[in-house]
Amino acid sequence: METTIPVANRIIRESIKRKAKDAEVVLDLHRSSYKLLSLIPHLASGEDIQAVDLGWMRDLIDVPVSSRARVITGEVFLLCYLGFLLRELKDFWRVALLISIILHPIDISDSAEDENSKLEKQRDLFNAVENSITKLGLEKVWEVKPLINGKDIMTVLQLKGGPLVKEWLDKTMAWQLAYPSGTAEECLEWLREANSKRVKLE
Incomplete structure (x- = not known):
């Protein structure tokens, strides 16, 4: 039975001649970027986190929310989900965020002039999400x-x-x-x- 090898693995290991670990890092970055993608609206504008599917995290979290918690119920899910994600990515989280921003839809027309507008909006969105992560105290969460x-x-x-x-x-x-x-x-x-x-x- 033949084993299926992801294209990224083959390119990085065979064409670029990098280590197998490097290929895994690339795959992890792309997987994580899609997880971050679903959180961008909330992190950028405070959109209701209940609209985001946090999957396995809902089964994991059993944290009682009280006046001592730093966040409200919905924010607990976001904080923990994001915290665990960044603990996996470590210093690569900004790279994953950049990929997510590129994947995130930006409303513009097809004109060349609006292409610059798209880049500006993507830059602003990246900065907004990065600032939110910093305000949550998660920018170095893997060191906790x-x-x-x-x-x-x-x-x-x-x-x-x-x-x-x-x-x-x-x-x-x-x-x-x-x-x-x-x-x-x-x-x-x-x-x-x-x-x-x-x-x-x-």
Whole structure:
């Protein structure tokens, strides 16, 4: 059975003679750019985040919203979704954003004069989204150290390892993104409460 190889992989590895890892980076950038694309309207103008399909993130986030959270309910989803996305992209997030801006539709006519207008609008849109990400404090989010680690989770929840540890690590990072001033003790307290609720529902 033949294995299907993405065109980008073949071009980068065979034609340009770059490493396989470079090909994966290119593919990840393009995948992420489409995820960013759906967030551009909200990040640029504050459009209702409920209109955006955040997919798997809705199952991941179990963060209670209170007066201590820095964002309202809809913003929690945006913040966590974007935070996880940028943690994957790291320093390449602006490259992914640039690709997203190029893909984002801009209303102009076909005249050459309006082509310059399109470039200006794309530049302004890029700057607006970049500023929003900076204001959210996510421009270096991959450098944020988790408040608790896998060992803490296994101890508190009496787990021996497995996929549940990774799931709770993601959930606690989502909590941390929503509560940037929260402490490790507060995160552990939330972890116990969230797990208790989960056990009752099972």
